[in-house]
Structure formats: structure tokens, C-alpha cells
Amino acid sequence: MEKYNHKYGAEQIQVLEGLEAVRKRPGMYIGSTSVRGLHHMVYEIVDNCVDEALAGYCTEINVVIEPGNIISVEDNGRGIPVEIHPKTKISTAETVYTVLHAGGKFGGDSGYKVSGGLHGVGASVVNALSQWTEVTIRRDGGLYQMYFEKGKTVKKLEKIGDAKGTGTKVRFLADDTIFESLNYEYETLEKRFREMAFLTKGLKITIEDKREETPKKAEFCFEGGLISFVEFLNKNKEKLHKTPIYIEKNGDIPVEIAIQYTSSYSENIYTFVNNINTIEGGTHLEGFKRSLTKVFNDYARSHNFLKEKDNNLQGEDIREGITAVVSVKVKEPQFEGQTKTKLGNSEVTGVVQSMVNEALSTFLEENPSVAKAILEKCISASRAREAARKARELVRKKNALETSTLPGKLADCSSKNADECEVYIVEGDSAGGSAKQGRDRKFQAILPLWGKMLNVEKARADKIYGNDKLNPVILAVGAGIGADFDITKIRYGKVIIMADADVDGAHIRTLLLTFFFRYMRPLIENGNVYLAQPPLYKLSKKGMEDVYCYTDEDLEKAYKELEEKGITRDQLGVQRYKGLGEMNPEQLWETTMNPETRTLIKVTMDDAIKADEIFTLLMGDEVEPRREFIQANAKYVKNLDI
Ligand code: 0R9
Numbered sequence: 020m021e022k023y024n025h026k027y028g029a030e031q032i033q034v035l036e037g038l039e040a041v042r043k044r045p046g047m048y049i050g051s052t053s054v055r056g057l058h059h060m061v062y063e064i065v066d067n068c069v070d071e072a073l074a075g076y077c078t079e080i081n082v083v084i085e086p087g088n089i090i091s092v093e094d095n096g097r098g099i100p101v102e103i104h105p106k107t108k109i110s111t112a113e114t115v116y117t118v119l120h121a122g123g124k125f126g127g128d129s130g131y132k133v134s135g136g137l138h139g140v141g142a143s144v145v146n147a148l149s150q151w152t153e154v155t156i157r158r159d160g161g162l163y164q165m166y167f168e169k170g171k172t173v174k175k176l177e178k179i180g181d182a183k184g185t186g187t188k189v190r191f192l193a194d195d196t197i198f199e200s201l202n203y204e205y206e207t208l209e210k211r212f213r214e215m216a217f218l219t220k221g222l223k224i225t226i227e228d229k230r231e232e233t234p235k236k237a238e239f240c241f242e243g244g245l246i247s248f249v250e251f252l253n254k255n256k257e258k259l260h261k262t263p264i265y266i267e268k269n270g271d272i273p274v275e276i277a278i279q280y281t282s283s284y285s286e287n288i289y290t291f292v293n294n295i296n297t298i299e300g301g302t303h304l305e306g307f308k309r310s311l312t313k314v315f316n317d318y319a320r321s322h323n324f325l326k327e328k329d330n331n332l333q334g335e336d337i338r339e340g341i342t343a344v345v346s347v348k349v350k351e352p353q354f355e356g357q358t359k360t361k362l363g364n365s366e367v368t369g370v371v372q373s374m375v376n377e378a379l380s381t382f383l384e385e386n387p388s389v390a391k392a393i394l395e396k397c398i399s400a401s402r403a404r405e406a407a408r409k410a411r412e413l414v415r416k417k418n419a420l421e422t423s424t425l426p427g428k429l430a431d432c433s434s435k436n437a438d439e440c441e442v443y444i445v446e447g448d449s450a451g452g453s454a455k456q457g458r459d460r461k462f463q464a465i466l467p468l469w470g471k472m473l474n475v476e477k478a479r480a481d482k483i484y485g486n487d488k489l490n491p492v493i494l495a496v497g498a499g500i501g502a503d504f505d506i507t508k509i510r511y512g513k514v515i516i517m518a519d520a521d522v523d524g525a526h527i528r529t530l531l532l533t534f535f536f537r538y539m540r541p542l543i544e545n546g547n548v549y550l551a552q553p554p555l556y557k558l559s560k561k562g563m564e565d566v567y568c569y570t571d572e573d574l575e576k577a578y579k580e581l582e583e584k585g586i587t588r589d590q591l592g593v594q595r596y597k598g599l600g601e602m603n604p605e606q607l608w609e610t611t612m613n614p615e616t617r618t619l620i621k622v623t624m625d626d627a628i629k630a631d632e633i634f635t636l637l638m639g640d641e642v643e644p645r646r647e648f649i650q651a652n653a654k655y656v657k658n659l660d661i
Pocket residue numbers: 064065067068071092093094096097098099100111112115121122123125126127128129130142187188189
């Protein structure tokens with residue numbers, strides 16, 4: 020690309036300093052330089068297209084991962100304005116790509132930007148953090164193009180031909196000197212775009228991965244919007260009513276909600292503000308929960324489901340088995356909380372609450388059979404809660420009689436400072452034995468689990484308290500479960516699941532993750548749950564230090580590196596670890612438990628949701644999806660357990 024020579028004026032120098040700041044502190048603008056931040060680059064660009072769709076001008080967005088990890092995003096909106104901007108004296112399009120936060124500031128008449136990634140910083144940040152960016156615009160019958168390198172204009176916007184229709188296409192290559200890796204995960208992008216399509220009724224989003232010989236692609240367009248979202252989330256669950264309850268109001272704060280009850284015992288409420296997933300909830304969730312509790316209690320009283328002597332149903336009773344998506348649009352959202360995903364705007368609570376009060380009570384009056392099915396479940400949940408309280412009391416009394424409230428199998432650590440303490444939940448007694456001997460007993464505790472675990476999908480809280488497999492986990496963590504869970508009481512800052520790298524290990528991991536997701540969710544949200552990574556292989560040779568490999572790719576890499584040192588494959592002894600129990604205490608310490616050398620994977624809500632989905636599928640009542648999943652995944656099983 021030929022360099023474009025032009026002199027910088029005072030405005031432009033300020034611009035370059037702005038983008039230089041982005042390159043100096045990328046984390047501040049894009050969250051992180053890990054693969055998460057890399058994906059945010061794509062979301063930032065796609066968010067601009069969604070804004071155009073929300074303004075009513077764009078119906079289709081096409082995303083392509085091109086070979087070499089180049090991202091291409093195209094929309095069929097109005098096209099970014101091309102005329103010279105009166106303030107910057109350069110084209111509006113170049114302004115948007117070179118001035119920090121310009122998209123919002125220079126936006127034309129719409130002035131109502133609601134979509135937005137976690138950081139909402141826009142095109143100029145993506146431009147600053149890319150090796151190159153190419154922007155092509157179709158507008159007013161012309162085809163325009165401009166080109167940047169590391170945020171600097173290399174080729175100013177110029178008309179390069181004629182064009183039919185309107186739209187914007189952006190291609191960029193993220194800067195590999197800034198991001199840890201440029202390897203986009205197709206599945207992550209696919210999931211996000213599916214979610215975006217659910218949240219913007221009728222908008223078509225396509226994604227295609229052209230990096231492999233056989234490209235992967237998907238197309239999302241949901242005329243049902245949130246109704247389709249809830250149906251998707253419940254696809255493997257037994258529903259209590261056929262069609263989701265749908266509530267929509269387009270006032271000053273537009274609110275859209277879909278609700279469907281299932282026979283499961285879990286509560287799944289997903290909330291969004293301006294299409295951003297508010298994982299930590301906030302005022303919109305608060306308003307929704309308050310209204311649910313009030314409306315169902317009022318209905319239960321007025322229709323004799325609750326007698327005068329009966330206590331009111333509690334919120335948790337009413338939310339058992341619920342799947343709901345709550346989406347609000349707020350002009351100036353305030354995000355709070357640890358991950359800045361909690362809505363703080365207090366005015367939203369009342370708006371959501373009064374809207375749901377009205378719409379839901381009308382729905383229940385008009386659909387008495389649905390109301391009956393839901394209320395019967397709520398009442399049985401309230402009975403189970405009472406039974407759980409009694410079971411909990413029993414466990415507490417029993418523990419008070421015993422000398423210690425900690426489970427017998429737990430080898431605790433000596434430190435009582437939760438921040439530095441960690442508990443390894445280990446599958447099997449023999450691995451537990453090695454872990455106990457190998458650990459640093461000052462800050463590492465070991466809790467061996469054995470035998471068949473309880474299927475949490477088919478059990479309520481009353482069955483979990485007192486269950487001989489899960490109760491030790493509850494007691495060891497020390498913070499209760501369900502509505503009683505109190506994160507300030509956790510006894511360990513890290514709860515580490517250490518299971519074999521085989522099918523049984525995967526099963527126990529899924530079971531425990533699902534249990535944490537359903538009954539100790541703040542533990543995951545707070546980032547306290549980890550997966551240990553035991554090695555899969557050991558390469559050894561006399562006179563050479565053992566080499567541990569954690570994946571098949573690691574093994575190939577190690578072979579290559581050793582070959583470069585003159586050590587051939589047939590000179591090496593290869594041990595494939597079938598289970599943790601095969602490692603002696605020293606090996607287990609060195610490879611999996613020593614904080615200096617181990618690799619821990621922090622479990623995110625995404626992982627837990629995936630575990631929950633798989634678990635619902637494998638353990639739930641619906642047979643057909645389970646059969647489909649097993650058939651589709653049977654081919655992978657041999658790779659899991661060689
Ligand atoms: C492929 C990625 N697409 C975009 O980034 C994109 C931005 C954009 C846009 C407008 C239309 N389509 C777009 N696609 C637009 C917005 C407005 C007026 N005309 C066109 C407006 O906001 O009023 N723009 C986003 C910001 C800007 N345009 C603006 F600041 F230049 F106006």
C-alpha cells in the first residue's frame with residue numbers, strides 16, 4: 020500500500036495522541052489483550068451495525084473470519100456519512116475512525132445509541148489496535164474507501180467508483196504485537212451473534228469462518244425475538260406451558276421480556292441492557308423479581324391457591340423452573356459491580372416493576388390453566404423449601420453435636436485466611452491420597468470425593484442438604500447454598516476441581532460445575548472456581564528432566580523441540596496418564612498443584628452455562644435431544660479416553 024503524504028494540523032496531532040494512548044493502554048479501552056479483548060474488537064464493529072439496525076436502517080449484517088484472522092463486517096445501513104465534517108475538516112467517516120469516541124459525538128440525527136459492547140468505545144479503538152483497517156462505504160450512488168495502519172490514516176477517504184444501494188464494510192487485522200493471540204474462536208462469535216439476533220427482532224446476522232478448508236457458517240434471524248430466545252434456552256426442558264409469556268412496552272425506557280416455566284428446579288433469568296448481557300443483574304432484574312413475587316402472590320390469594328393461614332410464597336419459590344430474558348434500553352446506562360455488568364440506574368426498577376405488574380396480572384387472568392400449572396409448581400417449591408430448612412437445621416444440629424463442622428474426609432489447611440487458601444476437590448481416594456501428601460498444607464486443603472454423585476437436575480435443595488456426596492462440599496466451602504449462600508463466608512479463595520482427563524472425569528466436572536452454577540452461583544460469578552490441569556503425558560529419558568505435556572498439541576510441540584536438541588521420538592519413554600492416581604505425590608505437586616508451575620483454568624459463567632446446558636440435556640427428561648447429542652458427539656468419545 021502506497022503511503023499517503025499529508026501534513027498534520029493541530030486537530031490531527033490531538034487525534035494521533037488520542038489513538039497513541041489507546042495503543043499504550045489497550046486494556047483500558049478494550050478490557051484486556053487476551054482472546055476476550057480480541058473478540059471485543061469484533062463486537063465493537065458489529066455493535067455499530069446493530070445501532071444502525073435499531074435506528075431502522077439496517078436489516079442484515081455479514082461477518083466473515085477470513086484466512087489469516089482478518090475480520091470482515093458488512094452492513095446494509097445508510098453508510099457512514101462521507102462529507103467533510105465542519106469541526107475536524109476531514110470526512111465524517113475518517114473522523115469516526117480516528118477520533119476517540121467520535122461515533123457518539125458526531126452521530127447525525129439518530130442521537131440515540133443504544134447498542135454497545137462492554138466498553139462502548141467504538142471504531143477508533145479497533146482502528147488503533149489493528150495492523151490495518153480498510154473501510155468501504157456505499158452511499159449516494161458512490162463507492163468510497165479509506166485505509167489505516169495502526170490507527171494512522173494511510174489513504175484518505177476517496178471515491179473509487181459507483182455503487183448501487185447503501186452500506187458499510189470494515190475489514191481489519193488486529194495487531195499481533197498488542198493481542199496475545201489472533202485466534203478467533205468461531206463458537207464464541209457464533210454464540211454472541213445468535214444472542215444479538217435474538218435481541219434485535221428480525222435482524223439477520225450471518226457468520227462465516229473461511230480459515231479452514233471446509234468453512235463453517237451460520238445464519239441467525241428471529242422474527243420472534245425474545246420469545247425465540249426463551250424457546251431456544253428451553254429446547255431441552257419440559258415446558259409447563261406451550262408459548263412463552265411475552266411483555267413489551269416501548270416507552271421512554273423500552274422493556275421487552277419473555278418468560279416460560281419448565282419442570283426443572285433451576286432459575287435462569289438473563290438480563291440485557293442495550294444488548295449487553297448484565298451478568299451481575301441490577302435494577303431491571305430487581306424490578307422484574309419484585310413484580311413476579313407480588314403478582315403471583317396476589318393471584319394465588321385471590322384465586323384460593325393460598326388460604327388465609329398460609330404464608331406468602333417467597334421469591335425463590337416463584338422463580339423455581341423459570342427461564343426468562345429481560346431486555347431494557349437505557350439512554351445513559353450506569354454500570355456498576357465487579358465486572359461493570361450490573362445496571363445501576365434506579366429509575367429502571369419502577370418502570371420494569373409497574374409494567375410487569377400490569378401485563379402479567381392480565382396474562383394470568385386471561386390464561387387460568389397456565390396460572391394453575393405455574394402456581395402448583397410454586398407451592399410445591401415452597402413446601403420443598405420448608406423441608407430443606409428442616410433438613411438444614413438437622414444437619415446443623417448434628418454438626419453442633421460433633422466436634423467439628425467440617426467433613427471427615429477433608430484434609431484442611433492450616434491457614435485461616437480465605438484469600439490465600441485453596442481447596443482441591445479430588446475425584447477418587449487414591450488421587451486424594453497423593454494430593455494430600457503432595458500439597459502445601461499451609462494453604463492447600465484436599466477434599467476427596469468418591470462414588471456416584473447426586474443428579475442435581477432431579478433433586479431439590481432438601482435432598483442436597485444431608486446428601487453424603489454434596490454435603491462435604493457445602494460444609495468445606497462454608498457459605499451455605501441457594502438463597503442462603505453468603506460469599507463473605509467462603510473458607511477458600513480458590514475452589515479447584517481436580518478430575519481425570521477422561522469421560523468419568525468430565526462427568527464429575529460437569530456435575531460439580533452444574534452444582535456450583537445452580538446452588539452457589541456467586542462463587543462462579545466472583546471467579547472463585549477453577550479447574551486443575553493435570554498433564555496427559557510424561558516424556559522421559561535418562562539424564563533429561565521429565566517433560567510434561569497437557570494436551571496433544573503440547574506433546575507434538577515437545578517432540579519437535581526435543582528433536583531440535585537431537586533427541587528422537589524412539590529415544591523417549593512416553594507415559595500417558597490415565598488418571599490422577601497414577602502420579603506420585605511429588606509429580607502431582609510439580610505438575611498440577613504447585614502455584615509456580617501449574618496451570619489453572621478459571622471457570623467463567625459461560626463455562627458454567629455450557630455445563631448446565633449439557634447437563635440438562637444428558638440428565639433431563641427429554642429423550643430426543645439427548646439421543647441427538649450422544650449421536651453427534653459419539654465420534655469424540657474415543658479422543659476423551661484413549
Ligand atoms: C460494518 C461496520 N459498520 C459501521 O461501523 C457503521 C457505522 C454506521 C453509521 C451510520 C450508518 N451505518 C453505519 N455502519 C450512520 C449513522 C448516522 C447517519 N448516517 C449513517 C447517524 O448516526 O446519524 N455511523 C455511525 C456513526 C456515524 N455513522 C457518524 F458518526 F459518522 F455519523
